[in-house]
Amino acid sequence: MTRENTPRCPVTSAAGAPEPDGPTGLPLAWPVVGSTVLYAADPPSFVVRAQRAHGTVVSLPMLPHNPTVQVTAPEAIRRILQGNADNYCRGAYYEAFRLFMGEGLLTLDDAEWRGHRKVVNPAFTPGAVAARAAVTDAAVADLVGRWAGHADTGQPFDLHAESMRLSARVIGHALVGRDLSAEGEEFSRALAVALEAIFKEVGSLEKMLPSFLPTPYRRRVNRARRTLERIVARAARDADEGAGGEVAALLRASELPPDAFRSDLVTLMLAGVETTALALTWTLYETARHPGARDRLEEETDRVLDGRPPGAADLDALTYTAMAVDEALRLHPPVWQFPRQTLEDDVLAGRRVAAGTPVLVSVYGAHRNPEQWKDPDRFDPERFRPGAGQDRDRSAYVPFGGGRRQCIGKRVGLSLLRQTVAAVHARFRLTVADARPPRNGAYITLFPKDGIRVTAEERHR
Ligand code: HEM
Structure with a gap:
């Protein structure tokens, strides 16, 4: 089939390509609601099951956007993000x-x-990240100090709460010039509720209830909104007084619409705080339970750091950590x-995907x-050894x-992660305290539903 070209989106001929296959019945789709319920119950495992059953471009019968095409083929991802991004x-x-x-x-x-x-980019360049190194160093040192206390007591602690505290401090400083972890639980709760609400906004049952009903969920959402509004209002005041964070200052001085x-x-x-915290939580969870990887990290941090705390200048030498x-x-x-x-119509990995x-x-x-x-479910850092993975797309x-x-924050996130993982392994050995493996929770982010508790032991006593 060929369609008329528009100046904005040149049409790709989709002639002859088959449409993506997808579940039409049990076990991956139910009558009427299709895959909606199964998907919502455990999205990541649904994604993998749909991929294994129907391939890497799958048409999902999902409400309210039916069909939705799930893409896991590398060539299709490249086409969406680069080759035919327009x-x-x-x-x-x-929405x-x-x-x-x-x-x-x-x-x-x-x-x-x-x-x-363009307005916020200057706050994410290598120079800008380097200029904030003192904040990062102090935040990582505080984390290590607190964990020394946990090591003394031997008591398990919540890994993700610690990761959030670090991330809210470092990223909060870049955005609004303040340690957002000082807002306490309220800030991390506001982020978690907002990310849940965005996910549930699409097709949640809650949306079908009359809008005036103050359900507990709606109260949580409103509270999260008020918390974030309060932080933004204070950031505006700080920026107007010439204080505050780099990003807030750039936005305040810009000619973007007032609401920007x-x-x-x-x-x-x-987009930045919980994602980075989760990456740290998941990394330390995996390195704690894989003695081979843990030993390599301990060897590398001892050799490269020789007892010093890691800084930005060490990151290039910390290959295994990365x-x-x-x-x-x-x-x-x-x-x-x-x-x-x-x-417009497109063809993804040989499958026709209709316009809209x-x-x-x-x-x-x-x-x-x-x-x-x-062996995709196995944790194996060797896949990322420089020069490895040549056969991979x-x-x-x-x-x-x-x-x-x-992601605009890739550099900020990765450097904080590498520095913190190195600082932790240089000093402590972690053990996962939970008997059961973590259950995935998945809204906008992928999180351990019940948290992850660990104990820390000093390595050099
Ligand atoms: C490990 C941590 C992080 C992960 C895994 C992550 C992941 C992602 C992904 C996958 C996207 C692309 C979304 C899309 O194309 O639709 C994205 C975009 C974005 N991320 Fe991150 N991110 C992280 C950290 C950060 C940080 C630290 C910040 C800022 C402080 C940030 C801010 C953003 C923004 C603003 C976008 C939208 C960029 C644009 O469309 O121009 N992220 N992130």
């Missing part, structure tokens, strides 16, 4: 993000988006999927695609997305 807009699923993020960095398309990205200050700050808080972080991001990608929508179809790039599924990853690994919409 043919993909944010689309129906990204829900506006609930908290308004019109901003994550929700806008094309020229409008470019304007926002709020939209972009909330977007960056929601490999362990990369592998944890493969197995547990904090942003486990992200949406797009076709503007919502597409979910499943990072989780791509990272566990057995065609690209041998580069787009099989997309924890930070790709193309022009690649």
Whole structure:
């Protein structure tokens, strides 16, 4: 089939390509609701089951956006993010993000988006990240100090709460010039509730109730909104007084529409803080339970650091540390999927996807695609040894997305992760205290549903 060309989106001929297959009956689709309920019950495991049963471009019968095409084929991901990126807009699923993020960095398309990205970019360059090194060093040193206390008592502690505290401090400083962990539980709860609400905004039963009903869920959402609004209002005051964070100052001085200050700050808080914290939690969980990897980390940190705390200048030499972080991001990608929508017909990995179809790039599924990853469920940092993985398609690994919409915070996140993982392994040996493996929770981010508790032991006593 050929369609008329438009100046904005040149049409790709989809002639002859078959449409993607997908579940039409049990076990992956139910009558009437299709895959909606099964997907919602355990999204990551559903993604993998659908991939194994129907391939790497799958048509899912899902409400309210039926069909939705799940993509885990590397060539298709590359086409969506790079080769034919002009043919993909944010689309129906990204509408829900506006609930908290308004019109901003994550929700806008094309020229409008470019304007926002250009304004905040200077805060994410290597020089800008290096200029904030003192804040990062102090935050990592405090974490190590607190964990020395945990090691003294031998009591288990919540790994993710610690990761959130670190991330909220370092990223909070870059955004609003303040340690956002000082807001206490309220801030991390607000982020978690917002990320849950955005996910549930698409097709949740809650939405069908009359809007005036103050359900407990709606009260939580409103409270989260008030917390974030309060932080934004204070950041505006700080910026006007010449204080505050680099990102807030850049936005305040910009010529973007007035609402951009709020939209972009909330977007960056929601996109940056929990994601980075989760990556740290999952990395330390995996290294704690794999003695082979743990020994390599201990050897590397002893050799490179020789008893000093790690700093930005050490990161290049901490090769195995980077490999362990990369592998944890493969197995547990904090942003486990992200949406797009076709503007015109396209062909993805040999399958025709009609114009206007919502597409979910499943990072989780791509990272566990057995065609690209041998023994995909196994934690093996060696996959990321420099020079390894030549037989793998580069787009099989997309924890930070790709193309022009690649994560703006990739450098900030990765350097904080590497520095912290090195600091922890230089000093402590962690043991996972929970008897049962963590259960996946998946809204916008992939999180351990019941947290992860660990104990720490000093290595050099
Ligand atoms: C390990 C940590 C992180 C992970 C796994 C992650 C993952 C991602 C992914 C997959 C995307 C692409 C979404 C898409 O294309 O639809 C993205 C975009 C984005 N991320 Fe991150 N992110 C992380 C850390 C951060 C940090 C630290 C910040 C900022 C403080 C941040 C801010 C953003 C923003 C603003 C976007 C939208 C970029 C644009 O469209 O121009 N992220 N992130």
